[in-house]
Amino acid sequence: MLTTYPSIAISGIGSVTVTIIHALSQNQIPFKILCRNQSRFQSLKNNPISFQGPNGKIVKIDLMSHLTMTQDNQEKFDYILIGCKNQNLSEYLEETKSFLKPNGKWVLIQNGIPELQFKSYTDKIIGGVVGWNTQTLSDHTYYQSNVGSLILGEAKGTKPDSLWEKLLSPFLPVVLTDKLSGFRWHKLAINSIINGLAASKQVSLGELFLNQQSRVEALETLTEIKQVMNRLEITEQVVPGSFPIQKLGGGPGSLPRWICHLILILLGLKYFRIRTSMVQDLDANRKTEIDFINGEVVKKANKLGISVPRNEWIVQKIKELELKN
Incomplete structure (x- = not known):
């Protein structure tokens, strides 16, 4: 148990940051x-967050004592976790930079390579590369x-302070x-399909990976990204x-196609009903982060002179869907 704590703030409350808030609150770590x-302030003040972890246990998190309006904040922090979407990141950093201590740091948990x-x-x-999925259920439980x-x-390019293990584990x-x-590009590739x-x-x-044509398209997408990573010498x-x-994408080091298809089928079965964040954005008529996922791949590929038609098609299709919404 830590006896002294770094000062921590969180700007942007969503599925990812709520998961981190749950860990901090369970470990009794102070945060703002x-x-x-x-309206968001009043909602969080009046209604404890309901959080359900992988073990099925539902926890109520009362945030009343942790809240402050950004414009009223007078504190400075060692760390500020930024939980917005990529397209809003510049605005959030500008808004919070005066809240950092001289040696303070932002923690960026966005997708892509922010x-x-x-x-x-x-x-x-x-x-921060996120290795879990958290969704908001119909009853507003995370x-x-x-x-x-x-x-x-x-x-x-260095390791952060080891105190982070104590702040969030287990x-x-x-x-x-x-x-x-290396982690960013791995997650970028995963996000490009899911x-x-x-x-x-x-x-x-489930609907994606139990469809054979969609699995073929997923493997094409990953093969293109593998080519970009190899050209950039990303390990x-x-x-x-x-x-x-490197094993799912085609070319050197890849597994047999039937094994790749089997892996995707198993993934679809395991997460059959999951509608990932970008799918939920389109469901709710919100702008997606496509420019920072497959769009990032296309941008890098164009600079390298690498053809990535499947990633280009995904970007174009989602932009068309955004215009329809």
């Missing part, structure tokens, strides 16, 4: 939540469907790394509980 609008957007802040950023891990790595396993880009491809068809993971780091892209 910076609310950007009054560190690349803010190279001038490299010394002040820790990247449901974490798998144990997962939080992989943390300094944007400058409720949220932590992996500290000096190879953040978010990007699934959203292009607006289906659950893949596999998120615990996941599977290496």
